[in-house]
Amino acid sequence: MKSYRKELWFNTRGRRGFINITPQVQQCVEESGITEGFVLCNAMHITASVFINDNESGLHQDFEVWLEKLAPEKPYSQYRHNGYEDNADAHLKRTIMGREVVVAITAGALDFGPWEQIFYYELDGKRRKRALIKIIGE
Amino acid sequence: MKSYRKELWFNTRGRRGFINITPQVQQCVEESGITEGFVLCNAMHITASVFINDNESGLHQDFEVWLEKLAPEKPYSQYRHNGYEDNADAHLKRTIMGREVVVAITAGALDFGPWEQIFYYELDGKRRKRALIKIIGE
Amino acid sequence: MKSYRKELWFNTRGRRGFINITPQVQQCVEESGITEGFVLCNAMHITASVFINDNESGLHQDFEVWLEKLAPEKPYSQYRHNGYEDNADAHLKRTIMGREVVVAITAGALDFGPWEQIFYYELDGKRRKRALIKIIGE
Numbered sequence: 001m002k003s004y005r006k007e008l009w010f011n012t013r014g015r016r017g018f019i020n021i022t023p024q025v026q027q028c029v030e031e032s033g034i035t036e037g038f039v040l041c042n043a044m045h046i047t048a049s050v051f052i053n054d055n056e057s058g059l060h061q062d063f064e065v066w067l068e069k070l071a072p073e074k075p076y077s078q079y080r081h082n083g084y085e086d087n088a089d090a091h092l093k094r095t096i097m098g099r100e101v102v103v104a105i106t107a108g109a110l111d112f113g114p115w116e117q118i119f120y121y122e123l124d125g126k127r128r129k130r131a132l133i134k135i136i137g138e
Numbered sequence: 139m140k141s142y143r144k145e146l147w148f149n150t151r152g153r154r155g156f157i158n159i160t161p162q163v164q165q166c167v168e169e170s171g172i173t174e175g176f177v178l179c180n181a182m183h184i185t186a187s188v189f190i191n192d193n194e195s196g197l198h199q200d201f202e203v204w205l206e207k208l209a210p211e212k213p214y215s216q217y218r219h220n221g222y223e224d225n226a227d228a229h230l231k232r233t234i235m236g237r238e239v240v241v242a243i244t245a246g247a248l249d250f251g252p253w254e255q256i257f258y259y260e261l262d263g264k265r266r267k268r269a270l271i272k273i274i275g276e
Numbered sequence: 277m278k279s280y281r282k283e284l285w286f287n288t289r290g291r292r293g294f295i296n297i298t299p300q301v302q303q304c305v306e307e308s309g310i311t312e313g314f315v316l317c318n319a320m321h322i323t324a325s326v327f328i329n330d331n332e333s334g335l336h337q338d339f340e341v342w343l344e345k346l347a348p349e350k351p352y353s354q355y356r357h358n359g360y361e362d363n364a365d366a367h368l369k370r371t372i373m374g375r376e377v378v379v380a381i382t383a384g385a386l387d388f389g390p391w392e393q394i395f396y397y398e399l400d401g402k403r404r405k406r407a408l409i410k411i412i413g414e
Contacts, residue, residue: 001139001277001414003312005382036141037274038178040314040378044389046329052237053184053229058218062226063233066209071342080334088338091329095339095373097233099328102178102240102378104272106143111270113182132387134380136313136413137274138139139277174279175412176316190375191322191367196356200364201371204347235371240316240378242410244281249408251320275412276277 004032004135007044012125015073018060019120021050021131025103026110028133035108037137042100044132047090047124049097055117063121067093090123097121105137142170142273145182150263153211156198157258159188159269163241164248166271173246175275180238182270185228185262187235193255201259205231228261235259243275280308280411283320288401291349294336295396297326297407301379302386304409311384313413318376320408323366323400325373331393339397343369366399373397381413 006028010019025041041050053059071092072078079088101118104111120131144166148157163179179188191197209230210216217226239256242249258269282304286295301317317326329335347368348354355364377394380387396407 001312003413005380005387036139038176038272038314040380042378042380044392046389046391051233053233054219056219058221059226059229062217062219062230066230070208070346079338081330081332081338083334088335091335092338092342095327095329098236098374100378102180102238104143104178104180104270106272111143111272113184113268113270115184116182130389132380132389134314134382134387137141174277176314176410189371191371192357194357196359197364197367200355200357200368204368208346236374240318240376242281242316242318242408244410249281249410251322251406251408253322254320275279 001136002034002138006133008131009128010120010122011128012122015125017122017125020055020117021120022117025118025133029105029110032135034105034135034137037105037135039103039105039135040100041118042132045129047087047094048129049094049121050101050131051097051121052101052116052118054115067096070096087124093123139274140172140276144271146269147266148258148260149266150260153263155260155263158193158255159258160255163256163271167243167248170273172243172273172275175243175273177241177243177273178238179256180270183267185225185232186267187232187259188239188269189235189259190239190254190256192253205234208234225262231261277412278310278414282409284407285404286396286398287404288398291401293398293401296331296393297396298393301394301409305381305386308411310381310411310413313381313411315379315381315411316376317394318408321405323363323370324405325370325397326377326407327373327397328377328392328394330391343372346372363400369399
């Protein structure tokens with residue numbers, strides 16, 4: 001069994017933002033030399049998400065509006081977590097979007113359906129944060 | 139390390155539907171000859187889900203009502219994604235239900251608790267779509 | 277490839293409760309002797325969750341309030357699943373929180389960001405229930 005590890009670092013200008021990391025994950029698969037296995041891709045922070053969905057800006061705006069309805073950022077005082085912090089909503093939003101994805105590797109490539117793309121979704125940005133790529137297989 | 143791959147294809151009559159794929163996943167585990175490992179089971183489409191829960195029709199109706207409340211299908215115009223499409227709600231509903239499950243294989247069988255069953259949940263059907271079964275282990 | 281399996285058992289006094297299982301999962305990793313691989317940690321019951329987030333009691337109270345808003349426990353009669361049972365809300369709440377996590381193992385330890393902690397979240401307790409730890413790797 002072989003394994004491979006890489007961290008991807010991000011620093012978004014705004015509080016929230018979508019970053020398509022599919023090309024970087026594909027490059028990791030190539031670098032790993034693993035042709036059959038699993039790749040785990042997870043946010044290493046608890047106010048960010050890694051998820052798979054469409055690379056379509058209208059849908060990303062829909063996610064923003066929808067998550068703000070399900071877990072509003074303000075008023076900050078509605079959350080007990082917001083004593084010294086203001087990011088309780090980011091913890092909740094990331095829970096809906098998910099921490100991680102596991103993707104199959106087949107014949108040396110991400111084994112994806114036609115529209116699957118991997119996104120890092122920053123929900124409490126303006127600082128350096130990261131995702132983990134870990135691959136195991138042969 | 140051994141690996142195994144299979145696609146399961148579906149074509150639901152309605153826009154939405156639940157399909158219990160546990161027997162098919164069990165058969166894949168048997169075909170793989172893998173006795174210790176992980177099986178990844180994921181929707182290959184971004185408007186469908188693979189999830190684990192109860193095989194109980196009342197609960198499935200509850201999921202339908204609940205998801206329609208959290209991410210309503212109509213009016214279509216409420217979503218920016220719905221320019222040429224009408225399935226934005228399916229992208230959101232699948233986000234709540236999840237894209238994938240990872241299940242342990244122990245002694246050649248799915249290592250499940252008493253009521254765990256795997257479902258493919260079609261959220262934008264009436265066409266051929268598929269799930270991926272990928273197994274690694276020994 | 278090596279593999280390791282353990283069940284963690286719980287019996288919460290109340291209907292709902294958070295249990296930090298990070299130390300137990302770390303101990304499993306050590307016992308396994310696996311230094312590079314994946315650990316799968318999943319609830320074996322469909323009314324409980326395993327998730328990763330902050331070990332902060334204010335946030336846990338926020339989760340409680342938030343899930344009760346998104347999937348209220350009562351009135352029981354609002355759910356079709358609640359014929360002979362009263363736990364439909366637990367099935368829905370666990371769906372939002374997630375069934376499982378997959379965590380990378382690197383150099384013999386859980387490969388975590390600064391605040392990641394693993395929780396078993398009981399949503400229908402007052403009885404013995406369990407989570408599965410399964411590790412594969414080398």
